[in-house]
């Protein structure tokens with residue numbers, strides 16, 4: 076497909092995309108790097124016209140696209156599929172699991188071809204999850220299923236918006252090799268917001284700065300581009316502003332040690348043990364990073380702390396000086412925890428305004444059902460200004476882009492300055508600047524002990540200097556599943 080953008084302008088809620096002239100020649104694959112705004116979402120929508128009734132308006136010219144021959148992989152698409160399955164889920168009424176919603180099913184329905192489905196399962200390391208329900212997968216597992224689904228459509232052009240988001244190091248490498256092979260037969264636009272996610276095999280890079288196509292270059296030229304260091308300095312200032320806001324509203328909750336303790340933790344689903352023999356003690360003031368490959372149980376472990384995992388009562392847990400299951404109120408515990416995760420993002424399916432989302436952090440609610448105080452509203456408005464979202468204060472959460480939603484959920488978690496701040500892959504969907512901003516802010520929060528961090532990220536570059544304690548899941552050779560090793564650096 077030969078696609079040409081000429082004097083094209085297109086507006087989304089985060090950014091206005093401007094392209095003077097860009098030619099994607101037939102059989103070329105491109106890497107797209109964007110500093111700000113959800114460029115992947117805009118390009119994806121333009122090239123698929125996926126929302127025909129509500130197609131994204133643009134001025135200028137876009138020629139050469141055969142919309143029916145383009146498939147899109149994005150976090151937004153993933154969220155939509157999950158929502159769709161959850162809404163239609165009548166497995167309880169049916170008394171059996173709908174085969175179309177298994178991993179195999181969601182891929183097979185795209186191609187109606189058993190041999191291709193099996194091949195994709197193997198190529199994307201999904202064979203062992205073939206019968207699992209799509210809605211029960213971990214973040215990295217779902218990401219790979221979304222890729223397999225797109226490839227299963229067998230269209231000649233793929234838009235991959237942040238395809239590496241949520242994948243562990245091993246799966247990122249494997250995916251890069253897989254995409255390189257695929258690029259021999261399928262054209263791709265690979266949109267990334269992390270420098271190191273730009274695939275080595277990509278030959279052409281389009282660099283967008285503040286929404287405008289800034290330059291087109293060979294990959295070697297891009298590797299040494301000076302824009303990156305300028306951007307880093309810019310986001311540093313914004314994070315300082317954020318910290319000033321947090322410091323002003325500082326308060327100090329006190330719990331005796333240990334803040335949390337898990338004795339011989341174990342989580343299993345019928346025939347499958349996820350982890351066992353996990354002992355973990357969290358003391359005051361110590362920040363932790365949870366590590367391990369996709370599917371090892373990181374989110375599950377954090378769910379045991381937060382209290383929303385069904386097996387938290389079958390485990391021996393002490394939290395904030397109380398034994399879990401001893402009649403403690405779950406709300407009393409949640410009051411001291413701020414949480415950001417893909418599961419929470421999926422749960423946040425209410426249609427309140429951007430401002431209300433941040434305010435809801437004071438009440439630990441999904442949506443806002445109480446009359447906030449003037450002070451709470453003022454703090455939430457300051458957060459919106461720091462996130463450059465003050466114009467969107469009244470915009471409904473669900474109308475915002477995935478990355479903007481994620482920024483609001485991060486602010487929602489931080490706003491009450493919880494004792495424990497649980498950040499389970501917080502940067503998913505954030506653009507380059509958003510990620511820098513949040514990472515700097517988290518580093519400062521940790522350094523000043525404004526909250527105690529429990530942190531998950533698969534990227535080495537996301538490591539926070541203030542985190543020196545690690546709990547890492549490794550394969551349990553003897554008993555199956557994973558066990559956890561605690562280390563200090």
Ligand SMILES: Nc1ncnc2c1ncn2[C@@H]1O[C@H](COP(=O)(O)OP(=O)(O)OP(=O)(O)O)[C@@H](O)[C@H]1O
Nearest residue numbers: 211212213214215216344369370371372373374375
């Ligand atoms: N209800 C369930 N039934 C069966 N398996 C489940 C269920 N819920 C979760 N799992 C499995 O539990 C495992 C652990 O999931 P979890 O989300 O904790 O992984 P993770 O380490 O956070 O992974 P990632 O790095 O991909 O985010 C996954 O393999 C997932 O498929």
